[in-house]
Structure formats: C-alpha cells, structure tokens
Amino acid sequence: MKNIFNFPPFLNDQELFETIISNQNIKIERIISTGQTTPQDTWYDQEQDEWVILLQGEAILSYENGSQLNLKAGDYLLIQSHQKHRIDYTSNNPPCIWLAIHGNLN
Template identity: 65%
Template sequence: MTNIFKLPNNLNHLEKFEQIVTGENIQIERIISTGQTTTSGQWYDQNTDEWVILLQGEAELSYADDMRIKLKAGDYLLIPAHTKHRVEYTSIEPPCIWLAVHGQM
C-alpha cells in the first residue's frame, strides 16, 4: 500500500512523475511539482484526453486561446486531446501533488 500524499525523501526541487496504473486505454500517474513550469514557447498537445485533479498546492494553467485557470487543492478539470495548454505556475511550499488520468474519455 502507498499513500498519495507521501513525498519522496530526495525531491530536491525536482518534478517527479510516477506511474500508478498503465493499461491498454488508460494511464494514471501522480505528478509532484515544486515550482516547475512549461518552457517558454512550448505547449502540451497530447493525443489523449487528460483528467487532472490538484490534490495539494496551487497551480495555474494557460491555453493557446489565452484563457488561464488558477487551481487550488481539490480543483479538477478535463483537458480534451489536442487542446494546447501549458503550466504557468506551481507552488513550491507546499509542493503540488497532481493525479492525472490519460485516456479516451
């Protein structure tokens, strides 16, 4: 058994991606962010839908149409496949803990 809120001892301000479940049509991962953002000029453009919930911390996402969304613990959203988006902000203290589900929804 593992606890979703237990942080690794050696995080050292790095971003960590952990696969929880991987199947034919689904992937569930825990992401721990400590101040990371998307590189300037880069956009995520994923082939699958992504449902994401921010379990801890604060974050801000932006979309190619200039829409911005501020997230706090407990907020979740669905990012449809091929929706260009980027991470503008993630809190350092506390670190962001995300749960992301990728697949066809």
C-alpha cells in the same frame, strides 16, 4: 499500500512522475511539482484526453487561446486531446500533488 501524499524527501527541486496504473486504454499517474513550469513558447498537445485533479498546492494552467485557470487544492478539470495548454506556475511550498488520468475519456 502507498499514500498519495507521501513522497521521497530527496525530491528537492525536481518534478516526479509516477505511474500508478497503465494499460493500453488508460494511464493513471501522480505528479509532484516543486515550482516547475512549461518552457516558454511550448504547448502540450496530447494525443489523449487528460482528467487532472490538484490534490495539494496551487498552480496556473494556461490555454493557447489566452485563458488561464488558477487552480487550488481540490480543483479538477478535463483537458481534451489536442487542446493546447501549458503550466505557468506551480507552488513549491507546499509542492503540487496532481493525480492525472490519461485516455479516451469523452
């Protein structure tokens, strides 16, 4: 048994991607962010949909069209495939704990 809120104490200023379940149709992962952001002028353009919930912390997600979402614990959203987006802020105290589900979700 594992706990979604437990993470290694040696994490420091690193970002952790941990696959929980993965097969040909779906991938579920836990992401722990400690202040990381998407590099400037870079956009995620994913082949699959991504449903994500922020379980802890705060974050800012931006879309290529200029809109932004200020996320706090409990907020979730669906990012459709090829919807260009980036992360412009993640808190490090507390760290962001994300649960992401990737797949054909529409």
